Amino acid sequence: MFEAEPGLIIWTWLCFGALLGLLAKFAYKPIVAILDQRANDIREELQASDKTRKDAEDLLLKYQAKLDEGRADVQKMIEEGRSVGEKLKREIVEKADAESKALVKKAQEEIEREKKKALMALQEQVAELSVQVASKMIAETLRPMDHEKLIAGALAQVKEDYAKN
Amino acid sequence: MAEGGGGAAIDPLHHFELHPIVDIHLGGLDLSITQPVLWMMIASAVTFSVLTFVAMTLKKYPKGLQNLVEVIVNFLRKGLVIDVIGKEGIGWFPFVATLFLFVLSCNIMGLIPGSFTATSNINVTAGLAILVFFMVQGAGIRKYGFAGYFKAFIPSGIPSWILPIMVPIEIISLFAKPFSLAVRLFANMMAGHMVILVFLSMIILFKSIVITPLPLVGVIIMYAFEIFVALIQAYIFSVLTASYLSDALHMEH
Numbered sequence: 292m293f294e295a296e297p298g299l300i301i302w303t304w305l306c307f308g309a310l311l312g313l314l315a316k317f318a319y320k321p322i323v324a325i326l327d328q329r330a331n332d333i334r335e336e337l338q339a340s341d342k343t344r345k346d347a348e349d350l351l352l353k354y355q356a357k358l359d360e361g362r363a364d365v366q367k368m369i370e371e372g373r374s375v376g377e378k379l380k381r382e383i384v385e386k387a388d389a390e391s392k393a394l395v396k397k398a399q400e401e402i403e404r405e406k407k408k409a410l411m412a413l414q415e416q417v418a419e420l421s422v423q424v425a426s427k428m429i430a431e432t433l434r435p436m437d438h439e440k441l442i443a444g445a446l447a448q449v450k451e452d453y454a455k456n
Numbered sequence: 457m458a459e460g461g462g463g464a465a466i467d468p469l470h471h472f473e474l475h476p477i478v479d480i481h482l483g484g485l486d487l488s489i490t491q492p493v494l495w496m497m498i499a500s501a502v503t504f505s506v507l508t509f510v511a512m513t514l515k516k517y518p519k520g521l522q523n524l525v526e527v528i529v530n531f532l533r534k535g536l537v538i539d540v541i542g543k544e545g546i547g548w549f550p551f552v553a554t555l556f557l558f559v560l561s562c563n564i565m566g567l568i569p570g571s572f573t574a575t576s577n578i579n580v581t582a583g584l585a586i587l588v589f590f591m592v593q594g595a596g597i598r599k600y601g602f603a604g605y606f607k608a609f610i611p612s613g614i615p616s617w618i619l620p621i622m623v624p625i626e627i628i629s630l631f632a633k634p635f636s637l638a639v640r641l642f643a644n645m646m647a648g649h650m651v652i653l654v655f656l657s658m659i660i661l662f663k664s665i666v667i668t669p670l671p672l673v674g675v676i677i678m679y680a681f682e683i684f685v686a687l688i689q690a691y692i693f694s695v696l697t698a699s700y701l702s703d704a705l706h707m708e709h
Contacts, residue, residue, distance in 0.1 A: 293578060295579065296474070296577075296579040297485060297486075298480075298486040298487040298488060299490065299492060299579035299580060300582060300583035301487065301583075302487065302489075302496065303574075303579070303580045304583055304587060306493075306496040306499075306500045306558075307554065307555075307558050307587065310500040310503060310554055310557075311551065313504050313508070314504060314550065315550040315554075317507075317508045317511060318504070318507035318510070318511040319507075319549070322510065322511050322514070322526065322529050323549075325516075325526075326529065326530055329516075
């Protein structure tokens with residue numbers, strides 16, 4: 292068992308050498324290659340995913356900035372709209388006020404004019420009535436003093452009626 | 457292995473005796489194919505077949521046997537060669553990896569009942585250790601040159617009167633490494649098998665149904681332990697080889 296067996300040592304070298312040569316030629320190269328390939332793939336995938344994440348973060352920041360900008364624009368537009376609306380409202384109210392005032396004034400003038408016209412027509416009518424009354428009185432031979440008294444009475448009556456109306 | 461006796465005299469060492477299966481004599485050299493040679497051939501053939509089969513049917517997404525082989529190869533390349541020798545030692549990967557696989561397969565094959573553990577013969581382990589010794593010296597000489605490599609054995613700044621002690625120690629240490637490498641593997645593999653054979657011999661020796669379960673439990677425990685030893689010894693053999701190579705390639709440290 293402990294004897295030196297040079298033949299066995301040589302067989303050991305032969306077996307080991309043959310296995311080393313065969314494995315080196317047929318097995319190690321492809322296995323190591325696929326291991327390296329996988330390591331490279333994993334590294335590349337990790338790098339790609341890092342890049343994608345960074346891009347996504349950049350994009351998110353960009354979109355957030357755009358969103359903020361848009362929000363500010365909308366706020367500005369609302370403010371502008373509000374001020375324009377306020378201005379428009381004020382203008383409309385002012386215009387309506389002026390128009391209503393003008394209308395009232397015009398109506399007053401119209402009333403005044405109509406009133407004058409009516410007064411004049413009344414005066415003419417009174418005068419006519421007075422002439423008719425006078426004619427009647429004359430026909431009944433009135434004395435001058437009665438004539439005047441009648442006219443004055445009629446005028447007073449007209450004034451009173453006018454005041455009532 | 458299971459042929460542990462049977463006669464009146466039970467000798468566990470009988471199992472380790474070599475018997476020629478095919479007689480070959482070249483000049484004065486006995487190159488007969490004995491049990492360890494046969495089992496070394498079988499172990500080499502199985503290792504080569506498994507690895508080559510995996511290498512020829514490699515898939516991008518590994519599973520089953522490919523997974524196992526990839527884990528072993530990756531461990532040998534990264535955990536053993538690159539981590540111990542360094543990046544420059546990558547060229548030594550086939551040698552160290554084959555050493556591990558060869559020793560492991562010989563150890564595992566020896567666990568098959570009726571087989572023979574090639575590594576339980578000192579000539580086999582010595583053959584491997586001699587090979588490692590020459591490879592390590594060759595690696596050192598190739599890197600530093602003959603004079604440069606052996607000069608590095610004498611550290612600079614050592615007083616000259618220490619040299620007569622230092623040089624023999626260094627020489628002894630140089631040869632002690634392969635010697636320990638050979639003896640460690642041989643002794644571990646033989647001792648484990650001897651214990652199993654002793655337990656089995658006890659069954660035959662006592663011929664008692666009451667006692668039989670005890671050595672049987674011992675055999676089962678030892679068998680499980682032997683699987684662990686087979687792995688650990690293959691690892692120790694190859695990691696020490698990588699370590700010696702690293703020492704030879706980094707003499708400046």
